[in-house]
Amino acid sequence: MVKVGILGVGTVGASVAKILLENADIIEARAGKKIVPVLGAVKDLSKDRGVPIPLTDDPVEVIESADVDIVVELMGGVEEPYALVKKALEAGKPVVTANKALLAYHRYELQEIAGNTPLFYEASVAGGIPIIGALRNGLSANHIESIKGIMNGTCNYMLTKMIQEGADYDEVLKEAQELGYAEADPTFDVGGFDAAHKLLILGSIAYGIDAKPEDIVIEGIEEISQTDVEFAREFGYEIKLLGIAKKVETGVEMRVHATMIPASSMIAKVDGVMNAVSVVGDRVGETMFYGPGAGGDATASAVIADIVEIVRGNTGPMLGYKKGLESGLRLLAPDEIETQYYLKLKVLDRPGVLSAVSRVLGEHSISIESLLQKPSRLADRVRLLLTTHRCSEREMRQALQALKALDAVDESITMIRIEK
Amino acid sequence: MVKVGILGVGTVGASVAKILLENADIIEARAGKKIVPVLGAVKDLSKDRGVPIPLTDDPVEVIESADVDIVVELMGGVEEPYALVKKALEAGKPVVTANKALLAYHRYELQEIAGNTPLFYEASVAGGIPIIGALRNGLSANHIESIKGIMNGTCNYMLTKMIQEGADYDEVLKEAQELGYAEADPTFDVGGFDAAHKLLILGSIAYGIDAKPEDIVIEGIEEISQTDVEFAREFGYEIKLLGIAKKVETGVEMRVHATMIPASSMIAKVDGVMNAVSVVGDRVGETMFYGPGAGGDATASAVIADIVEIVRGNTGPMLGYKKGLESGLRLLAPDEIETQYYLKLKVLDRPGVLSAVSRVLGEHSISIESLLQKPSRLADRVRLLLTTHRCSEREMRQALQALKALDAVDESITMIRIEK
Numbered sequence: 001m002v003k004v005g006i007l008g009v010g011t012v013g014a015s016v017a018k019i020l021l022e023n024a025d026i027i028e029a030r031a032g033k034k035i036v037p038v039l040g041a042v043k044d045l046s047k048d049r050g051v052p053i054p055l056t057d058d059p060v061e062v063i064e065s066a067d068v069d070i071v072v073e074l075m076g077g078v079e080e081p082y083a084l085v086k087k088a089l090e091a092g093k094p095v096v097t098a099n100k101a102l103l104a105y106h107r108y109e110l111q112e113i114a115g116n117t118p119l120f121y122e123a124s125v126a127g128g129i130p131i132i133g134a135l136r137n138g139l140s141a142n143h144i145e146s147i148k149g150i151m152n153g154t155c156n157y158m159l160t161k162m163i164q165e166g167a168d169y170d171e172v173l174k175e176a177q178e179l180g181y182a183e184a185d186p187t188f189d190v191g192g193f194d195a196a197h198k199l200l201i202l203g204s205i206a207y208g209i210d211a212k213p214e215d216i217v218i219e220g221i222e223e224i225s226q227t228d229v230e231f232a233r234e235f236g237y238e239i240k241l242l243g244i245a246k247k248v249e250t251g252v253e254m255r256v257h258a259t260m261i262p263a264s265s266m267i268a269k270v271d272g273v274m275n276a277v278s279v280v281g282d283r284v285g286e287t288m289f290y291g292p293g294a295g296g297d298a299t300a301s302a303v304i305a306d307i308v309e310i311v312r313g314n315t316g317p318m319l320g321y322k323k324g325l326e327s328g329l330r331l332l333a334p335d336e337i338e339t340q341y342y343l344k345l346k347v348l349d350r351p352g353v354l355s356a357v358s359r360v361l362g363e364h365s366i367s368i369e370s371l372l373q374k375p376s377r378l379a380d381r382v383r384l385l386l387t388t389h390r391c392s393e394r395e396m397r398q399a400l401q402a403l404k405a406l407d408a409v410d411e412s413i414t415m416i417r418i419e420k
Numbered sequence: 421m422v423k424v425g426i427l428g429v430g431t432v433g434a435s436v437a438k439i440l441l442e443n444a445d446i447i448e449a450r451a452g453k454k455i456v457p458v459l460g461a462v463k464d465l466s467k468d469r470g471v472p473i474p475l476t477d478d479p480v481e482v483i484e485s486a487d488v489d490i491v492v493e494l495m496g497g498v499e500e501p502y503a504l505v506k507k508a509l510e511a512g513k514p515v516v517t518a519n520k521a522l523l524a525y526h527r528y529e530l531q532e533i534a535g536n537t538p539l540f541y542e543a544s545v546a547g548g549i550p551i552i553g554a555l556r557n558g559l560s561a562n563h564i565e566s567i568k569g570i571m572n573g574t575c576n577y578m579l580t581k582m583i584q585e586g587a588d589y590d591e592v593l594k595e596a597q598e599l600g601y602a603e604a605d606p607t608f609d610v611g612g613f614d615a616a617h618k619l620l621i622l623g624s625i626a627y628g629i630d631a632k633p634e635d636i637v638i639e640g641i642e643e644i645s646q647t648d649v650e651f652a653r654e655f656g657y658e659i660k661l662l663g664i665a666k667k668v669e670t671g672v673e674m675r676v677h678a679t680m681i682p683a684s685s686m687i688a689k690v691d692g693v694m695n696a697v698s699v700v701g702d703r704v705g706e707t708m709f710y711g712p713g714a715g716g717d718a719t720a721s722a723v724i725a726d727i728v729e730i731v732r733g734n735t736g737p738m739l740g741y742k743k744g745l746e747s748g749l750r751l752l753a754p755d756e757i758e759t760q761y762y763l764k765l766k767v768l769d770r771p772g773v774l775s776a777v778s779r780v781l782g783e784h785s786i787s788i789e790s791l792l793q794k795p796s797r798l799a800d801r802v803r804l805l806l807t808t809h810r811c812s813e814r815e816m817r818q819a820l821q822a823l824k825a826l827d828a829v830d831e832s833i834t835m836i837r838i839e840k
Contacts (some may be wrong), residue, residue, distance in 0.1 A: 019561055030560040030740055122558065128704035130558020137557075138542065138550020141439055141449040141724035176823055266710060269689045281438050284548035284721035287711035291688060291704065301704035304561035314734040320450055 002311050003019050004114055005068035007059045008075035009040040009049045012098060012123070015300035016072060017051040020142040020307075027304065030313040035304075038067050041383035059289035063088045082106050090112050096306040098123035098299055104197035108210050111318040119318050120306035125149050125198040126275040128298030129291035130305060131210040135205045135279065136320035142281025148261075148419065151198045153273035154182045154189035155221050157287045159258075161270045162229050163238065170226060181273060191220035191400040192256040193243060199243030199256055202277070205320040206245060207252050209331050217255035217334045217393075224258055227374075228344060232260050233383045235370065236420070238268040244419065247387045251332045260342055260418045267333060335394040340369065340418035345384045345403065346376055346410040355385060360406065364399035366391045381410070387418060421454045422731050425488035427479045427504060428495035429460040429469045432518060432543075435720035436492060438472040440727075447724065451731040455724075458487050483508045490727055494519040502526050509534050509821035516726040518543035518719055524617035528630050531738040535835050539738050540726035545618040545693040546571050546720030555625045555699065556740035562701025564626035566666040568681075568839065571618045571624050573693035573713045574602045574609035575641050575661035579678075580691045583658065589644060601693060611640035612661060612676040619663035619676055622697070625740040626665060627672050629751050637651055637754045637813075638676035643834050644678055647794075648764060651805045655790060657838070658688040664839065665753040671752040681763055681837045754816040760789065760838035765804040765823065766830040777804060780826065784809045784819035800802060801830070807838060 004011045004020065017037040020027065028034050037314035041050065043058040049055065056062065060334055063071055063084060073086040073095060075081045075113070081102050089110070098102070103110070103124055110119055122132045126149065150156050154176060161172045173190070176182035188194050196218045203209045209346050221241050232239050246253045259266050266288050268277040275293030280286045292298040347353045358368060374383040388396075398417070404411050424440065426433045437457040442445065449452050461479040462469065465552070469475065476482065483491055484505060491508040495501045498521050505522070508515050509522050509530070514537055515525070523530070523544055530539055542552045546569065555564070570576050574596060582591045593610070596602035608614050616638045623629045641661050652659050666673045686708050690696040695713030700706045712718040736745035767773045778788060792805040806818075824831050 015703075023561060023703070027561060028565055030556075030737070032737065070762055128701075130554050133553055133558045134550050134709075137729060138553045138725050139721065140728040141443060141447060141721045143446055219733050266689070269686070281548075283435075283443070283717040283720060285712045285715075285718055287549055287709070289554075289707070289709055291707035295705075297703040298705055301559065301561045301701060308560040309557055312736045313733075314732075314736065316452070316732045317452065326546075332724060399713065418721060 001036055003038040003067050003069045003071070004307060005062035005065060006037060006040040007062055007081070008074045009042050009051065009055065010074065011296035012299045012303065013040060013049050013072070014049050016074070016303050017053050019023060019297065019300050019304055027308065031308040033311050035307060035311060039065055043297040059084050060087065061090060063093065068093065068262065068306040069306035070094045070096065070310055070399060072303060072307070073099055075099070076101070078102055078105050078365040085110060086113055087118060088286070090119050092117055094118040094310045096120050096303055096310070098303055100201060104200045104213055107201065107204055109318060114318055116311045118315055118317065120309060121201070122306045123299045125201050126277055127291070127295065128301045129275060129277065129289050129293065130302065131202070131277045132205065134287070134289055134318060134417055135202065139279060139281050139284060139287065140320070142283045143179070144247065145280040145282055146171050146361065147202050147206055147244070147277060147279050148267060149199065149202065149243045149277035150240055150275050151243050151277065152195045152241055153188055153275060154384045155195070156270065156275070157273045159180050159221060159224070159239055159241065162224065162226065163312040164234070166226060167221070168226055173315065186374055190222055192218045195243045196239060196256045199245060199254060203245040203252065203254050207247065207329050208319070209252055209254065209329070211331050212256060215331060217257060217337065222256050225414070227383065227385070228342070228416060230415060231342070231372065235387070237261060237264050239265045239416065240268065242419065247329070248332070248338070250336065251330045253332050253337050255334070255337060258416050260416055262420060269334045288303060332390035335392065335397070337393040338390050340390055341388045341396055342416040342418055343386050343388070344414040346381050346412065347384055347407040349380055349382045354384070356406055356408060357403065360402045361388070361399055364394055364395045364402070366399055423458040423487050423489045424488070424492055424727060425482035425485060426457060426460040426492045426494060427482055427501070428493065429462050429471065429475065429492065431716035431729060432719045433460060433492070433494045434469050434471050435716035436723050437473050439724055440759065447728065448461050449630070452729040455727055455733050457730060459485055462603065477502050478700065480507065481775060483511060489513065490730055491515045492723060492727070493519055497517070498522055498525050499563065504584045505530060506533055511565045512537055514538040514730045516540050516721055516723055516730070520544040520617040524620045527624055527739060528619065530711055533815050534738055536735070538730045538735055540729060541621070543719045544721035545621050546697055547711070547713040547715065548721045549695060549697065549709050550722065551709045551797060552625065554707070554709055555622065556736060559699060559701050559707065560705060560740070561573065561705045564667065565700040565702055567622050567626055567697060567699050568687060569615070569619065569622065569663045569697035570660055570687060570690050570695050571663050571713060572609055572615040572661055573695060574606065576690065576695070577601050577693045578610070579641060579644070579659055579661065581657055582644065583648065583653070586646060588646055589642070606768060610642055612638045615661060615663045616676045619665060619674060620711050623665040623674050625674065625676065627667065627749050628739070629674065629749070631674060631751050634750060636805070637757065639677040641678050644832070646718070647803065648834060648836060651762070651792065652759055655807070657681060658683045659836065660688065662839065668752070668758070668764055670756065671750045673752050673757050675754070675757060676754070678836050680836055682840060692704070729792070755817070757813040758810050760810055760840070761808045762836040762838055763806050766801050766832065766835040767804055769800055769802045769826040770828065774804070776826055776828060777823065778821045781808070781819055784815045784822070786815055786819055
C-alpha cells in the first residue's frame, strides 16, 4: 500500500482524494499496488472539504508524517510551495505537483534538488491532457521543431464566442465571469500569463531552455475586437491565444500572444474551454494532444497518473532533457523573433494617408501581403487592415512607433502575429 | 551503451536505425545512455537497406547475439515473429514491436511469457501517436468510457476525398493506389481488418478484453457511395471508419465500421491520411490524440520511444490492466450492440412501398428518426435514405433480411451505424 499526503485540499485536491478512493480498483490494477490518500493540509480547518481524510493546518506535518510516502502539492503560489516541495524531496519523498507557477520559476532548482527522487508534474500543463508524458516519453526520438498550444481555456472560450457568435470582447468577458470561467480580475488568464507558465515548462522539456516569464513575449487577448475576428475569417484564419516554442536557425523563439492561424489547421478547430497542444517533431511530423485543460477531476486525473508512475517505479530526467544540450539552442530575445503580422490602424480619411503608411512600413523593410480598407464608425476616419510578409519583431516595433507618430494615424494600433 | 538488434529492416526498420544514429545526441540526453543499432536481420541480404549496420539473414542470430541488449521486431506476419519474440523474451531480452497482427492474436500469451521483461508496442497502434502511453500511463486514473479511433490512414484519405471532392469510391481507391496509400489488394485496409487489430490492442489496455479479430464486428468502407456522403453532410454528419470500444451497462462493445459522426465532433475534423484516437475517461472527460498513423519515420519515432523507456528502466504491466478485472466487463456479441443506423434502400417507385418499409422496421421495434426520398438513376426506382432511433444489431439484421425479401426493395441495402 502506498500512502499519499495532499498539500492543499481545494477543488483539485479533493478530486485527487475522491478519485483515489472511488477508482481504487482500476488504479490498483494499473499501478500494481493500492494507493490511499491518508492526510491533507489546508489553511482553514473549519471548511468542509467533502473528503474522508484527516486534515491538518500544518503542511510540514504532512511532509514529515511517517505515514506519507508520496507528497502531492496543490497549494498554488510560488515561494511557500517551493520551500515545502524542497523539504519533501530532501526527505527523499517523491512529489507530484500541478503548480505551473512554481515550475515556471523554480523548475531547474527543483530538478537539481530532486536528483533521483521523482518530481512529476503532468497536471501543470493543459490539465487532463497527458502532454508532459507525450513530450518526455512518446516523442523522445525527435528533435522538437515546434510546440503550439492552446493552454488557457478562458481565452479559448472567449475567442470562440467572439468568432461564433459575433459577440464583442467585453460582453464575452462578462459572460465568462458569470460562468466561472474567468476570475473577477481576469488578467492572469486573458493577459497570457497562465499560458506563459505552461509554455516555459514545455520549453524546458523540448529544448532545455532555462527562462523565466520576464524573458519571453507575453501578450493577451484584451485588444482583440470583432473587426479583427471578421478580417481573420475573411482571410482564412482563426484567432487563438497560442503559446509557441519554436526552433529556428538562430535559436528558440518562445512567446504567448493572440495568433492568426490558418482555419484549416487542426489546432484552429479547437473550440470552447478545451485545450490542445500541437507538437511537430523532426521525425514524427505533427502530432496534437487535445482535452480539458482545467477542472478538478480532469486535473486530478493527471495528478494520479503521475502517482501511478511513481508507484510503478518509473523515472526519467525530470525535465526530460539536460539544460543547454544542443549547441546554439539559446532563447531568442523578443526583438529577434521573425513572423508575419496583421495590423489594424484607424487613419484619417484623406488622400495620401495610405501612401504614408506604406512608406513607413517600407522604410523598416516591411512589405505588405494583403490590405483591406473599411469605413470606420467615425465619419472622418477609415480602418486599414493589413498583413505583412515576414519581418523581425524589432522592425515591427520601430515601424509601429513611426506609424503612431504620423498625424493621420490614431495611436491605437492593433497588432496580431500570424503563424502558418 | 545499449545495443539494439532489428528483426526486419524494411522501411520502418531502416528508419529506426537511421534515427538512432542521426538523433543520437538527443536520444542519449533523454535516455541517459547511448543507444546504438548493431545488427539487423533481413530475408534478402542482396538488397541495399541504406543503413550502416551489419545484416544477417538469420533472425535467431540477432536474438542470441551477446551484443544485442534489446530486440526490435518489425517483420510483419504472426506466427514467425511470435516464435522469435517468445525466444527473445525467454532469453530475458526486452522486446519492442510494431506488429499489430502479432498482438491482435497473441498479446495475452506474450504478456504471460514476458513476465517482468519489458515488451513494448507503442508503434503498433496509430503509428507515431503515443496513444499506448496515453492509455497505459496518462489516463491511468480513469475507467475508460469509450475509445473511438481513426486508425487507418488509407480509409481516412479515401473518405476525405469522397467528402471534399465529391469523388466516387472507385476513383478514389485508384488514386490512393497510385499514391502508394493503398495496396494492389486493398482489402486489409478498406475492409477494416488493419483497424481491427489496433482496436483489439486498445481494448485490452482499456478493458482487459481478450478477443480475437473473429470475435468482433469488422466492416470496411467498400459500400460507401457519394449518395451516403451527401446524406451525411445534409444531416450534419461526417463518415469515418472508426474503431470503437465502448463500455455500456451490459459489457463492452468492440467494432470497426464506417460510422456517421456529428460533423462538429473533434474526431470528425481529422482529414486525409492522419490518424486520431478519442478517449473518454470517467474523470478526465474527452481527450484526443492526433498524428501520422503510418510512414517509416513516424512509426520509428514510436519504436524508439519504447526503447528509451526500456533504457530508462521503466516498466508497468504490458497491457496496463489485468485480464478480466472489472466484474461484468465481458465482450458483447455483435448481435447485442445497440446504436442508431442509417439505411439506404433502392425501392420501386409505386404507392405503398414506403408504408411496407416502415411496417417491416416497426415489426422489428425499429423507429425511424429521419427520412429522405430521392430520385434514382433508374426510372422506376427511388432511393430511400433514413436514420433510425437506437435499436439492437440483432433487430437490425433481422429487419434487413425482411426488407430484402420485399418485392419492391432491391437487395443492395447500405447500412451505416451512427455514433453521437
